[in-house]
Amino acid sequence: MAAAEEAWRVPALVHELAAAAVHEPPSRYVRHEHDRPGLVGAADMPEPVPVIDLRRLMSSLSTAEGTQEAAKLWSALQSWGMFLVVNHGIEASLMDDVMNASKEFFHQPLEEKQKCSNLVDGKRFQVEGYGNDQVKAQDQILDWSDRLNLKVEPQDERNLAKWPRHPEHFRDVLLEYTLKSKKIKCIILQAMARLLELDDDYFLNQFSDKAPVTVRINHYLPCPRPDLVLGFKPHSDDGVLATLLVDKNLCALQVLNLKDGMWYNVPTKPHSLLVNIGDFMEVMSNGVFKSPVHRVVANTAKERVSVAMFYGLDPEHEIKPAADLLHDRQPAKYKEVKTKDYMAGFYEHFARGTRVIDSMKM
Ligand SMILES: O=C(O)CCC(=O)C(=O)O
Numbered sequence: 001m002a003a004a005e006e007a008w009r010v011p012a013l014v015h016e017l018a019a020a021a022v023h024e025p026p027s028r029y030v031r032h033e034h035d036r037p038g039l040v041g042a043a044d045m046p047e048p049v050p051v052i053d054l055r056r057l058m059s060s061l062s063t064a065e066g067t068q069e070a071a072k073l074w075s076a077l078q079s080w081g082m083f084l085v086v087n088h089g090i091e092a093s094l095m096d097d098v099m100n101a102s103k104e105f106f107h108q109p110l111e112e113k114q115k116c117s118n119l120v121d122g123k124r125f126q127v128e129g130y131g132n133d134q135v136k137a138q139d140q141i142l143d144w145s146d147r148l149n150l151k152v153e154p155q156d157e158r159n160l161a162k163w164p165r166h167p168e169h170f171r172d173v174l175l176e177y178t179l180k181s182k183k184i185k186c187i188i189l190q191a192m193a194r195l196l197e198l199d200d201d202y203f204l205n206q207f208s209d210k211a212p213v214t215v216r217i218n219h220y221l222p223c224p225r226p227d228l229v230l231g232f233k234p235h236s237d238d239g240v241l242a243t244l245l246v247d248k249n250l251c252a253l254q255v256l257n258l259k260d261g262m263w264y265n266v267p268t269k270p271h272s273l274l275v276n277i278g279d280f281m282e283v284m285s286n287g288v289f290k291s292p293v294h295r296v297v298a299n300t301a302k303e304r305v306s307v308a309m310f311y312g313l314d315p316e317h318e319i320k321p322a323a324d325l326l327h328d329r330q331p332a333k334y335k336e337v338k339t340k341d342y343m344a345g346f347y348e349h350f351a352r353g354t355r356v357i358d359s360m361k362m
């Protein structure tokens with residue numbers, strides 16, 4: 001491929017645009033009119049995302065309080081497909097450490113961050129590392145953010161060359177946070193299985209020791225025209241579940257309400273975790289639980305960082321609706337698909353701003 005043809009595949013980082021103090025976002029970042037966040041902003045949710053007390057949820061079989069918490073979880077899963085979790089057992093100081101270490105990485109000089117670049121030889125894209133999303137088409141609209149993607153598990157698949165060396169404690173805090181966040185994922189998946197009257201371990205049993213845990217750390221820098229761009233395009237998450245650590249000072253995440261087609265602000269709560277249902281769960285629950293479509297808006301003044309952790313499945317695993325949920329009047333709504341094929345489709349669709357799960361519906 002000629003060099004001139006290739007240049008569009010490696011756009012400037014938002015870090016570079018911000019450093020150059022551009023007054024207008026380059027056209028590649030400007031969304032089509034119907035897709036712009038505009039100046040008005042989204043509405044606050046008529047019914048906010050439920051806040052689930054994890055300690056209470058753990059006792060859901062044995063206490064009235066627990067039953068109440070499980071009912072809240074059911075309502076969260078039926079409405080927004082996302083919920084906040086408190087009393088989750090991760091120390092506030094560890095959450096702050098993860099957030100601060102991530103910010104510190106993004107504040108490193110560009111040369112330091114480029115040591116973790118997601119480009120091989122400066123041009124060939126790979127998912128892991130620091131940089132832009134993969135650019136698959138010249139007219140692809142880019143997000144006003146830079147990202148760091150890392151595979152944390154399986155341990156023997158960690159590509160440590162892509163992990164930040166600065167700040168030095170980045171690795172330790174991320175690993176400690178992963179361990180603790182995994183326990184939360186287990187409790188939630190058991191409660192979800194119980195809500196569907198499946199074996200408590202039905203969802204957990206889908207994970208083999210090859211199931212990946214990946215992290216995406218998003219860096220949203222201020223934008224001179226937040227009405228024209230998006231920090232993160234509309235998408236639903238891959239994987240079974242995603243847990244999200246968001247900046248407590250800035251509410252910028254929005255979720256689409258499929259019933260009225262409107263975007264709603266997702267509230268933040270200090271030291272809570274936001275849990276999103278991923279596409280794999282939508283398929284396994286045969287659509288009882290829906291993975292929410294969400295996006296992030298930009299703003300003129302404040303920087304924002306978020307840390308998203310995704311629980312995936314073994315690449316060879318077949319994702320399919322749970323057999324016990326299917327009967328004559330309730331046939332499978334999704335085609336069976338191998339995780340690796342789903343993931344290949346995911347990146348194709350993600351670049352175009354469409355959803356791979358829509359192509360799996362029967
Ligand atoms: O930054 C956020 O709040 C959301 C990030 C997100 O949706 C993602 O990384 O998949």
Ligand SMILES: [Fe+2]
Nearest residue numbers: 235236237294
């Ligand atoms: Fe997401």
